[in-house]
Amino acid sequence: MLKIILLLLPGVVSAEWNVNYPPPICAARGSDATIGCNFTYPQGQQVQKLLWCSMTSNHDKCYNKPYVYDSEANNNQSNFQYIGDKTSDCSLLISNINQTHSGDYKFRFITSEHSWTGNPGVNILVHDLRVSMSRSRENGSTIVGDSLNLTCTLKCGDLAEAQWFKNGDLIQQSDPVLTFSRVTAQDSGNYSCSLRNFKTTVSEEFTIYIEDVAGSPAVLIIVVSFFSLVFIAAAVMLISRKKVSKSMEEREEAQDSLYSTLQKTADAVYSTITN
């Protein structure tokens, strides 16, 4: 009866025992994850102890140790920092997070009269950043002139921004997609991405090799074969002309001219290839 009356008088009713957790958190390995959290309890009580536990190492309502944070202990795990207060904010900061920190966490607090553990807890997922590629030519090698995109991805969530490195040097700082509308041989290299201003989250390197078709062996062979054909044709023409000519002098002349033509053509081929 008394309870019903109290419920009908908002403002008079004191807060219930409760802990509010955020939705599951997706974090990149190497980043800092903040678990925003708040808690309530009946008025007039003093909070004496604040605890955070991991369901990986603890169970149920974390009645006992171990805790990842214990306001009365002096051996808190170095990655876990309580950034809340003793009255309503139970936020926790996990710095330099990695896959071993994935899992469920619960907040527990003890007042002068009672203790409370908030269920169901908060879930944290940690993944490595990765570089993925999409390109205009699906199969085979990437060649000069193709368009391709590199995207910085996190398996458990979307990235608003990222920074890009080529062979370890920062090249771009904002967009999670690196766009190449027409690749050139100079775009070959090892690419990686990280969260902006968070080099500790850097992904594995992704190697792009752009085949320089103009300088490829296949093209060299075609060029050389073409000029060889021109040689042979020129030689055949000169030799047949030589047969027609009667005098030895003319023959020698023709031979000289054949050699010089061959020499000039060879020079031309050489400079075409080297340029």
Ligand SMILES: *[C@@H]1O[C@H](CO)[C@@H](O)[C@H](O)[C@H]1NC(C)=O
């Ligand atoms: C308490 O936490 C919940 C869930 O994170 C949030 O929706 C709410 O706004 C918070 N309340 C306050 C007063 O911070």
Ligand SMILES: *[C@@H]1O[C@H](CO)[C@@H](O)[C@H](O)[C@H]1NC(C)=O
């Ligand atoms: C653990 O946290 C408590 C409360 O913030 C603090 O008094 C204590 O110094 C911390 N211990 C370490 C080793 O950081």
Ligand SMILES: *[C@@H]1O[C@H](CO)[C@@H](O)[C@H](O)[C@H]1NC(C)=O
């Ligand atoms: C994750 O971080 C903890 C604490 O810093 C460290 O002991 C552990 O070796 C790390 N694990 C991996 C897989 O990097």
Ligand SMILES: *[C@@H]1O[C@H](CO)[C@@H](O)[C@H](O)[C@H]1NC(C)=O
């Ligand atoms: C690259 O991204 C741009 C813009 O996001 C898109 O228009 C284009 O189709 C993408 N190209 C490839 C090869 O995926």
Ligand SMILES: *[C@@H]1O[C@H](CO)[C@@H](O)[C@H](O)[C@H]1NC(C)=O
């Ligand atoms: C790419 O390769 C796959 C399987 O190897 C094939 O089914 C597909 O037709 C190829 N696409 C093109 C554009 O050649």
Ligand SMILES: *[C@@H]1O[C@H](CO)[C@@H](O)[C@H](O)[C@H]1NC(C)=O
């Ligand atoms: C890219 O990475 C590969 C393998 O890790 C390495 O052999 C190569 O030298 C790297 N290239 C550059 C330009 O750093």
